[in-house]
Amino acid sequence: MLKKKHAQCLATDMEYSLCRTARALVPLYAAKGDSPASLLSNYPNPGPIIESLKLLVDVMFPGKMSEGPVAADELGVFLTRRLSEAWRPLLSQIERALPFRWTGAAARTERKRTRPPANIRREAIKVMSAFYDRLAHVRKMLIEDVRAAYEGDPAALTFAEVQLAYPGLLAIASHRLAHELYRLDVPIVPRIMSEWTHAQTGIDINPGAQIGHGFFIDHGTGVVIGETARIGNRVKLYQGVTLGAKSFPLDKHGHPVKHVQRHPTVEDDVVIYSNASILGGDTVIGHHSTVGGNVFLTETVPPNSLVTGKHPELKVKTRAGD
Amino acid sequence: MLKKKHAQCLATDMEYSLCRTARALVPLYAAKGDSPASLLSNYPNPGPIIESLKLLVDVMFPGKMSEGPVAADELGVFLTRRLSEAWRPLLSQIERALPFRWTGAAARTERKRTRPPANIRREAIKVMSAFYDRLAHVRKMLIEDVRAAYEGDPAALTFAEVQLAYPGLLAIASHRLAHELYRLDVPIVPRIMSEWTHAQTGIDINPGAQIGHGFFIDHGTGVVIGETARIGNRVKLYQGVTLGAKSFPLDKHGHPVKHVQRHPTVEDDVVIYSNASILGGDTVIGHHSTVGGNVFLTETVPPNSLVTGKHPELKVKTRAGD
C-alpha cells in the first residue's frame, strides 16, 4: 500500500499524485538501443540541429534569421562567424547520428556497410568538411530560386519581398542544406531539419528528394515531396501538390522495403497547379508540361503536355432570390 | 477639441497618435462575462497551458522537448521533476477554466449541472490527480504509435527518426494528453493545447476525438479530425484527410446544437489515403477497409472494402515538341 507507507512524507495531493505517476511511468522506457520504447538519451538532439540550420540559412541569406544589418565590408567576418557558430552543434549531433547508419532498417539494405568505423568523430569531421564545401554551390542555387519566385508570382514586386517573406524560399533553402547531408549519408539529422521546415512552412520535402535549379513553390501549405522524387530545372509548384508513392512493397518479414524509387520524376520546365497529386515511382512528367489544379495522375505524360482534369460536373441550383 | 486641449503635453506626433488611438479603443472592450467583446483577463492563459503541455510531452518522450540527455538511472528523478514543473501552471489554468463548464452553450446542454461547485480549487486538484493517473496509459499508447509509424513508412529507417522527427507523433502525443482533459470535462484548456499542436504540425485534431492504439498520420498537413469522430485501432491516415461534419442542426434560437455525433466512425485497421474527405456522423468505415486518395465519401462502407474514386478523366494535349 503505497499510500499508507508514504503517508508521512507525501503530505499533499500533488506530492502523492506525482509519486504515483512517476512510479507507474518508469518501467515504460527502454534504456538502450533503438526500439519504440527507447529513451531519447543517445539519440541526436533536435535543439542544436535546428540552431545550426538557422545559422546556415543565415549564411545563405545574411540577416534572414538574425537581427541587425550585415555591412558589406564585414561580410567575410560575418560568414566566418556564422559558419563557426554552426560547426560545433552540428558536428556533435552528426557524431551522435552516425552510428544509426548501421542500425535498423538501414542494416537490412545492400548499400550499407555492416559495421561502424572505429573513429566516429573523425568520420563526423570528414562529413562536416564535405558539407561545408558544398555551401557555395547551395548559395548559387538559391540565387536562382529567388529569381524564379520573383518571375513566377505577379504579387512579388521586389526581390526584397521574395527574400524576406516567401515560405517557399525558406523551404528550398533548408531543403538544399539538408539534402547535402542526406547525400553524405548522415542519418536522422537531415530529417529533423526537414521537419522543422515543415512546421514553419507547411511544406514537407524529404531530404532525399533531388531538385534542380530555379525551383519555386508558391503558397506551399500542404506540399509533400517524397524521398525518391526527382525534379528537374525551373519547376514550379503550387500549394497542396503531392509528389507521392502509390503503395510500397513489403519484404519477406512484412517490413516495408526501403530505398526503392517510389515517387515520380518531374522533368525541366514543368508547372504543377494547386492540389494536384502525382503518384508512383514509374510516373514521369515530361519536360515543358503543365499539370492542372486538382489533377490526380499516376501515369507518365510525354514532354510538352497539358494535363487537365475534366473537373466533376457542377450542379448549380439557384433559389428564387430575395 | 482633444488636439487643442492637450497640445501642451502631447508634444510629438507619436504621443498625439497614441493618445487618440487609445481613447478610441477603450470603449470597445467588455470588462465582464463571456461575450464577443470580452477582455481576456479572466480567461485561462495560453502561455502556462502550452508550457505544461510541452513538459508533459517531455514526460512521454524524455528529451523530445528539452535539451540534454536523460540518464537511465535518473529517469525517476527526471519524470518527477517534469511532472512537478507541469503541475502548477496547469492546475492554475484549469482552475480558471472550470467555471466555463457552466457557461455559454455548455449551459444549454443536458449534460451539465447548472451551477459551479463551491470549491473550484478542490475540483481542479481532483481533475489534475485524475489526469496524472492516466499518464502511464497514455505512454503505453504512444509506444504503439511509434511502432505504427515505423511500420507504416518506408522512409523511416530507425525508431529514433520516428521519435524525433515525425509530426504525426507529436500530434498524437499532444492529442492523447488533451483528450484525457476533455474526458475529465475541462473546458477550453484542451482546445488551447490542440491549437498549439495544429500550429506546430498542420494537424487539427479536436480533443474530443476518440482514437484507438497504433495510430499513424504520415506527413499530416491539412488533416482535420472533428470533435465527435471515433477511430479504431491501427488506423493510418495521410496528409489532407478530413473526418468532418456534413452540416449541423440549429436549435430554436438559431444556435448550432452542440454535442451530437457529427463526425464519422472509422473502425480498426483502416487506411485512408491523402486528401480523402469522409463526412457525417452516420458514416462508418468498416474495419480492414482502404479509402483511396481524394475520395469524397458521405456514406457507410462495409468491412473489408476498397473504396476508390473514379478519378476525373484527364485530358492530355501534347504540343509538337521541340
Add this chain to the structure above:
Amino acid sequence: MLKKKHAQCLATDMEYSLCRTARALVPLYAAKGDSPASLLSNYPNPGPIIESLKLLVDVMFPGKMSEGPVAADELGVFLTRRLSEAWRPLLSQIERALPFRWTGAAARTERKRTRPPANIRREAIKVMSAFYDRLAHVRKMLIEDVRAAYEGDPAALTFAEVQLAYPGLLAIASHRLAHELYRLDVPIVPRIMSEWTHAQTGIDINPGAQIGHGFFIDHGTGVVIGETARIGNRVKLYQGVTLGAKSFPLDKHGHPVKHVQRHPTVEDDVVIYSNASILGGDTVIGHHSTVGGNVFLTETVPPNSLVTGKHPELKVKTRAGD
C-alpha cells in the same frame, strides 16, 4: 594554394574548412540594390515587424499574446503602453520599406509616382498615424469576427474558446492589421506580417485581399486568399479553400503584369466548404450562395445558388470478410 599558405595559422580541420567556405561564399552576394543576390542589409527586418504585429494583436485582444491578466480599470494604460511599444519598431521598418514603393515591378505600374519624397521619415510618421487611426475600426470588425466564429462552429462552447484557441481569428486579426498598411501603400512590411500568420496558422491571406465583416475561417490549414480577392460580409470558409488566380498575363518584357484583378469576388453571406477552389478575376460568387466541398469553380454563379460537385463515382469492392 590556400592550404599551404595558411597552413600555419589554420591549425585544425574546422579552421581550414571555415576559411575555405567563407572565401568561396563572399563573392556570391551583391552589396547594393534589389537583386536576387542582394544582401538583406538595407531591407526591412522581419524581427521588429513581427514584434510589433504581436503587440498590436495584443491591443486587439488584450492578453492574447502576452501573459498576465489585464485589469479593466487599467485598460487605457495597458493599451497606450502596447501602442507605444509597437510604434518605434514598426516605424523604423516602415521607414526602411518605403523606398521600395518606387522600386522594381512597382516602378513599372501607373499607380506609382516615379520618385521617393525627400523626407522618408516624415512620410513614415504620417503612415503610422494614419494606421493607428484605423485601429478602433479594426477592433470593431474583430468583435464581429469573434461572434461569427462562435455562431459558425458547433464545437465552440464559449466566446473564450474562440478568442483563445481559434487560428482563424488570429489569421483575420493579423490580416485586418496588415491590410491597413497595404492600403497605405506600405511595401513588403504587410507581406512579412501575412507570412508570419501563414506560418502560425496555415492560412495564407495576401494583405491586399478585401474582406467584409463577420468573417470566419474554420480549421483553416491550406486556405489561400489571393491579393486581389474581394470578400463580402458574413462569409465563412473551411480548410483548404483557395480563392486563386487562373493564369496571369505577361508584359512585353515577359514579366508578369502586376495589379490586375486576378482573384475572385465572393459576395455577402456565402459559405464555401473544405478544399473548394475558386479561380479567376472574373469569377463572382453571388450573395447567399453555398459552394460544396472539393468543388472546382472558374465561373460566376448567381446569388442564392447551391453549387455542388457531382463527386466522382466511387468504386466499392468488398472482400469476402473474415
